[in-house]
Amino acid sequence: MTTKTTVTTRTVEYPADGLTMIGHLALPAGVGRRPAVLLGPEGTGLSDVERRRADALAELGYVALAFDLHGGRYLDDPEEMLARCLPLLADPGRMRGIGHAALDVLRAEPRTDPDRIAAVGYGTGGAVGLELGRDGVSLRAIGTVNGLTTGRPGEAARISCPVWAGVGSEDPIMSPAQRNAFTAEMQAAGVDWRLTVYGGALHAFHHPTVDHPIVPGVGYHPRHAQRAWRDVVDLLAECLPVTEQAHAQLPR
Template sequence: MTTTTRTTTTTMISTRTVAYPADGLTMIGHLALPAGVDRRPAVLLGPEGMGLSDVERRRADALAELGYVALAFDLHGGRYLADPEEMLARCLPLLADPDRLRRIGQAALDVLRAEPRTDPDRIAAVGYGTGGAVGLELGRAGAGLRAIATVNATTTGRPGEAAGIRCPVWVGVGSEDPIMPPAQRDAFTAEMQAAGVDWRLTVYGGASHAFHHPPVDHPTVPGVGYHPRHAQRAWRDVVDLLTECLPVTGD
């Protein structure tokens, strides 16, 4: 594992890139640390299917400003897959293979737990799209998370494995999302309910897939679109879950 440190003086947080192996690739994550020297609750932050971008890096920085250790993890070995066809060719096999998703997530979780500022017993997973599916699979695998929040990820798991989730789960999805349609949402909530999970689902009226993601300068697949009002609401919902399940205390 290698790191490069860059201190952010305007907010007194510090950030560094972290290289680590997963899925046969060298992943390049973004670690953000709050001010102080004490241990803090931590957040594993997963990106949409295109991969890690400045959007997730800024979110990790925002979480550090709130007092969390945050690791925005990588999906594609340091690459951002702007071409929708290339992205789907990479992500569809991942989404069909829960064990690969878990290995990708576990590798990042190991990096986060090894950070001296992290309280290893207080970690949440927050993910978007494919990154959200990673968080859910970590929960199904019994990773010991304190909370799971996903946007655009109502992916179901293998039968019975949702019983491994022992923390609150919040999911946000757009009402007009063709990738996560009502039937998929219903299957997901039925899975959570059958497993006795403490779950919540928020449907944002009029929003499409990836409604949380600011406009991009490359082609997108149909049914994808930014909704700034709901993007702000979804972020507040994520922070509310973290505040409930991982309150920040310390310096």
């Protein structure tokens, strides 16, 4: 366990998807219960990028759990990453299992207010958050960057909270057709949804290149990365406010 200024962090291990997951829990200052955020990583897996963002959320007053996708591994080989993530993205039950396992860890933390939890994720991690909503989990907000997946027919009607999604205009993975399918699903289900399209940005535009494999269609966009972080923080401020919340800068 480590303490940085007012934030305390620790590693948490838990079973999910037949693996031992290794998450990163960040706790704000104080001793009372606080609203909490379940933070999901890109398909490559949990890295220091998400750990720093969990720490930044804790600095804002949230309990934050950056959850794991691959049993403690970071899949920087694109072929290996796709071989694991494509079947996962095609299986809502597996995604929900990963999400519920992490959510159980977050709810079990004594500092967490179990009635005030949001899910925010990137890529595959965002898709996991959406599947928790489609599974009827009571969340205060869902935010997803790059992970604009659609679900099984009719299940989006179970989403009971606002949904914000962000995507790069030049993202070849989250194409205009995929974006339209996602927004049509949200609209038909009566979800309170928003979509922000970041002009000129590619897939994983929020993720510093140094921590992400260089593959076609993937690229870091520092300005839009900062804007997307502010949009995430604004979503939480609206739907899951904490006392005296400061305006956040994207952690580096």
